[in-house]
Amino acid sequence: MKSHTTTILGIVRDGKAVIGGDGQVTLGDMVIKHKSKKVRFLANGKVIVGFAGAAADGMALLSRFEEKLTERHDLLWASVELAKEWRTDRILRRLEAQLAAIDTDKALIITGAGDVLEPDDGIVALGAGSGYAMAAARALLEYGKKMSLRQIVERSLAIASQICIYTNSDFTILEL
Secondary structure: OOOOOOEEEEEEEOOEEEEEEEOOEEEOOEEEEOOOOOEEEEOOOOEEEEEEEOHHHHHHHHHHHHHHHHHOOOHHHHHHHHHHHHHHOOOHHHOOEEEEEEOOOOEEEEEOOOOEEOOOOOEEEEEOOHHHHHHHHHHHHHHOOOOOHHHHHHHHHHHHHHHOOOOOOOEEEEEO
């Protein structure tokens, strides 16, 4: 099923990490809100997480994820533990969202299917405009050598917002 959610894009490279998301919230084919914040700092500012999907579900997952990060300050371990719990818990497995989590070393996608994915290129993307944002980021990383990661994330999200009707141009961008 095609996702009709926000767009989240994160990049980890050379000890730096940036993640951004647009602010649009839709209900069916109607825009309800323009300035939602779907990226957050966790683990005392050492991890940034973005979510795509149902807002309440995303917030519930962020809360569980922060508990895991507090238990052991290891992004990969916390991600795997959340994915296991998400997949096996009767209530959690009904949640409809995806998470992108980054620190200065790793970029991960976490899903309710039990996936913890670490892309080879350090780029994570979620939501309806994810393919557009990821393609733009890859091109800008290769050809926009003088751009900062923040500029690449912002420009890539802007490109996605020009193509994807579920992505707007009111971005929240956080960096480590």
